[in-house]
Amino acid sequence: MFADIVWSEVWQASVDTLYMVGVSTLLSVVIGLPIGVFLYLFSRGHLVRHRVLYEFLSVIVNIFRSVPFIILLIAIIPFTEWVVGTSIGTNAAIVPLVVGAAPFFARLAETALREVDPGVLEAAQAMGASTWQIVFKVLLPEAKAGLISGVTITAVALISYSAMAGVVGGGGLGDLAIRYGYERFQTDVMFVTIVIMIVMVQVMQWIGDKIVASVSRKR
Amino acid sequence: MISLERITKTYTSRKQSLTAVRDVSLQIERGEIFGLIGYSGAGKSTLLRCINLLERPTQGQVRINGQDMTALGNRELQQARKKIGMIFQHFHLLHSATVAENVAFPLRLAKVPKRIAMEKVHALLDLVGLRGYEKHYPAQLSGGQKQRVAIARALANDPDVLLCDEATSALDPDTTQSILDLLLDIHDRLNLTIVLVTHEMSVIQRVCDRVAVMDHGNIVEIGRVADVFLHPQHDVTRRLLQTENSTSSSPALADVAAPVFEVTFVGDTTYAPVLSEVARATDSTFSILEGTIGTLKDVPYGKLLVAWHGNRRAVTAAISELAARGCGVTEISQDRTTVEV
16 A cells, blocks of 8 residues: 655655744744734733724734635735745745734734733732833743643644645645645555644644643642 | 822723722821721722822822822832832732742842842741742742732832732631731831731731721721720721621610710720729729720720619719729710710
C-alpha cells in the first residue's frame, strides 16, 4: 500500500504546515492580543470604558470572524499581494491565516481577561497604578493561563485552516492530501496526512496543557 | 488630615439614578482610627472609596493633608494614592504572584530598586507575622494570612492613611480578632490614620476612637465610640447594637415594682464598687436586671439596667449620687421609653 508515497514530499508538506501554523500563530497572537485587550478595556470597568469604540471594534472583529476561511483566502488576494508581493506560496498563505485567526484569538483573549478578578485591578488602581501598569503588571499576568489556552486553541484551528492553503499554492499537508489523496485517488497518502495532522494536534494540545498546568499549579 | 466636604455620589444609568452618598461632610484627625458603620447599602463603602477616588464624588471635595484630591490630574492622583493604603474584604491579592511579589508590587509600581524593595518586603512580612512565607502563593494561605499579606502590601509605600473596606467581614471571629490586633499594632507603630468600614459593632468597639453611623447615604450619628455605644441616639445605631447581643431577650419591666434606671460608666469607675457604696450611703438597695461590662478599645465600660429599691427620697439621693460619681443615669419607664433624669 504505502509503496507509492513520495516520503520527501510528505516531509516537505509537514514542514510547510508547521511553518505556516507556527508563523501565523505567532502573528495572530501579536495582532490579536492588543485587540483583545482593547475589547476588554472598552467594555469593562472604569479604566477606559468606551461604548462606541467597543461596538466599533467588536463589529470589525465579527466581520472577519463571519467570513468562512476558504472565502476569506480568495477574497483578500489583492491584500495578500500588497503585503508579501505575491499571492502564491507558503508566505502568501500566512496572510489570510493571520487575518482569519487574529480576530479569533482576540475574542479568546477577551474572554480570558474577563476571568480576572476585577477586585485585583481595583486594588492595583488604589495603589496608584496607571492604566498601562494595570494591563501589563496585573491583567495579563493574572490571565496567563487562559491566554495560553487561547493560543493552543488558535494553533489547533490554524492546522485546519492551513489545509486550505493549497488553494493559493501554499503547500502543506492539506494540499498534499487533496492533490494525491483526492485527485489521484491515492488513499494511502490521504491516510498518512490525516495521521500526521492528528499527531500534530495531539502534541500541540499536550504542550499547551502542560504549560497551562505549570502556570496554574501556583494558584 | 482627611476632610470630606459635602460629598454626594450618584450613580446614573440610562433608566434610573441612585444616590449612594448624600451631602456628607466629615473630618478625620491625624492618627485617629475612625469607623464607618451601617447596614449594607448604607453608602459606607462608597464613602470610603471616595477618599482615594476609586469612586469619584459627583459633588463635593476630598482633602487629604490639605490637598484637594478631586482637583488632581491622573498622574498626580496616582502619586497621591501611593500614600493611601487600602485593604479589602476579599483581599484582592495577585493570584499569579508569590507573597513576596505581592508585597513588592506597589514598590515595583513606584520603581523602587529591587534590592531595597526586597529588604522592605522582608521587614513588612516580619511586621505582619508572615516571615518565611515569601515563596508561597495566595492559594496556599488561609483567609487571615491573605489579609496579612494584603496589609503588608498596603503598607509598602509607607502610607499616612490606611483604608479598610470590610477587611474582617470574610474572616471567622478568632481571625478577625487577630487582624484587628494587628491593625492596632501597626497603628501605634507607624502612626497611621485608619478609616475602616464594617457592619459589625464589635469591630468598632474593639479598635475605633470615633464612629459615624450611616443610613441611606447619610451620617445619622457621629461621635466618640463610648458615647455612641452607651447613648445611641438614632434608631439604626440601636438596631446595630442590639444585633450584637441578640441572644438575650430583655426582661419585662412591668413586673418590676421599683423605678428602673440605665446606668452607664466608662473608665476606672467601671471596676469601682460604685453601686453598692451608693446603696449603702443612701440606705437603699438595688437589683441588676440586665447588663454588660466590657471594654471599648482599651477603655472599660459598663451598661446596666438597674431597679432601685427604697423610699422615694433615698432613690432620688442615690441617683444624684451616682451621677455625681460620673455615671450616666437614665430612667427607663415601663414601656421602655427613656426619661432623662
